[in-house]
Amino acid sequence: MTTRVAVLGANGRMGRAVVRLAHEAGMKVVCAVGAGDDGRDAGELAGVGAVGVKLTADVGAIAASGADVLVDFSTPAALAQACRACVDGKVAIASGTTGLDDAGAAALDAAAAHVPVLWEPNMSVGVHVLSALLERAIAALGEGYDVEIVEAHHRMKVDAPSGTALRLAEVAKAARRQVTGKEPRFVMGRDGKPGARPPEEIGVLAMRGGDVVGDHTAFLLGDGERIELTHRASSRDLFARGALRAGRWLVGRAPGRYRLGDVLA
Numbered sequence: 547m548t549t550r551v552a553v554l555g556a557n558g559r560m561g562r563a564v565v566r567l568a569h570e571a572g573m574k575v576v577c578a579v580g581a582g583d584d585g586r587d588a589g590e591l592a593g594v595g596a597v598g599v600k601l602t603a604d605v606g607a608i609a610a611s612g613a614d615v616l617v618d619f620s621t622p623a624a625l626a627q628a629c630r631a632c633v634d635g636k637v638a639i640a641s642g643t644t645g646l647d648d649a650g651a652a653a654l655d656a657a658a659a660h661v662p663v664l665w666e667p668n669m670s671v672g673v674h675v676l677s678a679l680l681e682r683a684i685a686a687l688g689e690g691y692d693v694e695i696v697e698a699h700h701r702m703k704v705d706a707p708s709g710t711a712l713r714l715a716e717v718a719k720a721a722r723r724q725v726t727g728k729e730p731r732f733v734m735g736r737d738g739k740p741g742a743r744p745p746e747e748i749g750v751l752a753m754r755g756g757d758v759v760g761d762h763t764a765f766l767l768g769d770g771e772r773i774e775l776t777h778r779a780s781s782r783d784l785f786a787r788g789a790l791r792a793g794r795w796l797v798g799r800a801p802g803r804y805r806l807g808d809v810l811a
Contacts, residue, residue, distance in 0.1 A: 549794050552577035552613035552637060554628050555620030556588050557601055560642070563786040564617050565592035571790060575599050577611035579628070580620075609635035615793040618643055619785075622650040629657040638662045640793035642669045642785060644709035655803070662799040666806045667709025669788030673762065674806050676777045677717045680764045683773060684721035687766060691773075692743060693718045693730075694765040698753040706752040707734060710762055715750050718764065722746065 551568050555561040556578035565588050568575050578588035578601045589597030605624060608616055608631040616632050618625055618641040625643045630653075632639050639657060644667045646654075657663050668674075684693065695718065697711040707715075719730045730746045760779040765772060779785070788806065795809045 549573045549797055550576045550612055550614045551790070551793060552579070552608045552611050552616045553588065554579050554605070554608070554616055554618040554624060555643075556580045557583045557586075557591050558619060560619035560782055560786060562592040563782050564619065564789060565589060565597070566594050567783060567786050568617075568790055569594045569597060573790065573794070576613050577602075577608055579603070579605055579607060579624075581624075606631050608632060608637060611635065611637075613637050614797045615640055617641075617786075617789050617793050619789070622646050626650050626653040629653040633657050633660045636661060638793065638796040638799070639664065640789050640796055641665045642667070642789050645705035646709075658801060658803045660801050662796045662801055662804060664792050664796055664804040664806070664809070666788075666792070667713050668760075669785045669792065669806065670777070670779060671788055671806070671810060672777050672779075672784070673710055674810060676762065676764070676775055677714060679775055680714060681717050681721045683764075683766055683775065684718060684725060687768070687773075688725055689745075690768055692745065692747070692765075692767040693722065694749040694751065694767065696751045696753070696763045696765065698755070698758045698761040700757050700759065701755050703754060706754065707750045708752065708760070708762070710760070711750050711752065714762060714764055715748055718748055722748070 551573050553561050553564050557580035578599050583601045586601050587596045588599045605627040615638040695711050695714050697708045722730045728746050730748050733749050763776040792809050
């Protein structure tokens with residue numbers, strides 16, 4: 547059966563990519579929500595021609611849309627509102643919105659009691675593989691290697707560090723804890739005279755500029771050598787494809803929290 551998709555943030559860069567790729571994949575966009583551009587056809591905004599779905603600013607429209615799944619690349623505040631609408635309409639949630647605060651995370655948890663929910667700060671399959679490689683590398687190298695995470699994004703990105711960098715840092719933290727038996731701590735940038743780097747520190751550094759879609763590098767720095775594990779995104783389409791793949795997989799699943807790893811498995 548054709549998967550029916552609601553898109554939150556449908557007139558943003560990621561949302562337009564979701565609409566376009568959903569249309570190309572034979573999925574049916576049934577609801578498009580976004581601030582501004584009210585009344586414009588979502589397909590025309592996405593460059594695929596009219597699809598008969600007008601953009602609306604009313605998040606509540608998701609509940610009555612008949613959608614199977616919401617694909618979301620918006621803002622934490624909009625996502626929190628959409629969670630309530632998805633529960634009302636029994637709509638699964640596949641979200642790639644970053645910068646979530648405690649309230650946003652709580653909204654996802656509450657929705658997961660009623661519908662299947664998958665949230666990932668990065669919907670790229672390649673980034674998921676990068677996380678697995680980082681975990682294995684830290685375990686194999688053992689003690690004596692410092693871990694630093696560096697990310698770069700376009701000048702318009704509003705949150706820093708990126709959600710993906712924070713996810714990689716969490717992976718590194720858990721892996722280091724297994725190796726050393728000590729609790730690592732994060733450092734979000736450095737300035738002044740922070741002193742010598744303690745071994746259990748994990749640095750997370752953000753760069754902003756230009757039109758960089760998203761670069762992430764995990765550095766494993768030892769004496770006399772270093773390993774660099776890097777993922778570079780050259781197109782936003784890969785995130786939209788990952789979200790649509792996750793959304794199709796979620797349809798019909800039991801309520802609960804899921805991860806991209808569940809989809810790939």
